[in-house]
Amino acid sequence: MRRRPQKVFGTARRRYYETKLAITIWILAVAARLILIDQPYIDHWSWRQSDVAAIARNFSERGFHFAYPQIDWAGDATGYVGTEFPILPFLAAICYKFGGIHEWIGRSQAVIFFAVSLPFFFLLVREVFGGDAAVWATVFFSFAPLSVFAGRSLVVSKTAGAIWRSPFLELRRS
Numbered sequence: 001m002r003r004r005p006q007k008v009f010g011t012a013r014r015r016y017y018e019t020k021l022a023i024t025i026w027i028l029a030v031a032a033r034l035i036l037i038d039q040p041y042i043d044h045w046s047w048r049q050s051d052v053a054a055i056a057r058n059f060s061e062r063g064f065h066f067a068y069p070q071i072d073w074a075g076d077a078t079g080y081v082g083t084e085f086p087i088l089p090f091l092a093a094i095c096y097k098f099g100g101i102h103e104w105i106g107r108s109q110a111v112i113f114f115a116v117s118l119p120f121f122f123l124l125v126r127e128v129f130g131g132d133a134a135v136w137a138t139v140f141f142s143f144a145p146l147s148v149f150a151g152r153s154l155v156v157s158k159t160a161g162a163i164w165r166s167p168f169l170e171l172r173r174s
Contacts, residue, residue: 059093
């Protein structure tokens with residue numbers, strides 16, 4: 001009777017190691033985004049981050065009127081501005097009420113959205129392309145310089161990208 005060679009890694013064991021590796025990548029990616037988390041908005045997207053921070057501050061100081069985001073550079077006008085769905089500045093304004101107005105509050109929210117979306121990204125890529133591709137895609141997505149920079153910035157569009165990843169996995173499965 002001829003025996004088949006035994007696989008070194010079974011499917012369950014391989015998935016276990018892929019998941020363990022993804023968790024390690026996740027921890028390192030979040031840690032990379034927490035470096036200089038309290039840095040003022042003086043980097044390349046400072047104008048956009050300052051606008052979002054001003055909207056958050058105005059929500060906090062002038063009332064939580066979600067449908068009426070206000071900026072500071074409108075002169076004598078009311079400063080209402082048409083912008084993206086203001087979920088990030090609104091959440092930052094709520095946190096400002098508890099912790100004061102600090103740059104790290106807005107930046108940490110972007111890191112939280114990134115941290116929540118990364119497992120969904122890994123699972124989606126693993127389902128479509130397999131485990132090895134999922135690990136490599138997670139590494140590149142986590143540590144690409146633009147991803148690190150955007151994943152810690154108070155920018156609404158990056159947060160929107162993090163939010164859409166999670167239900168997309170469920171749509172893919174159905």
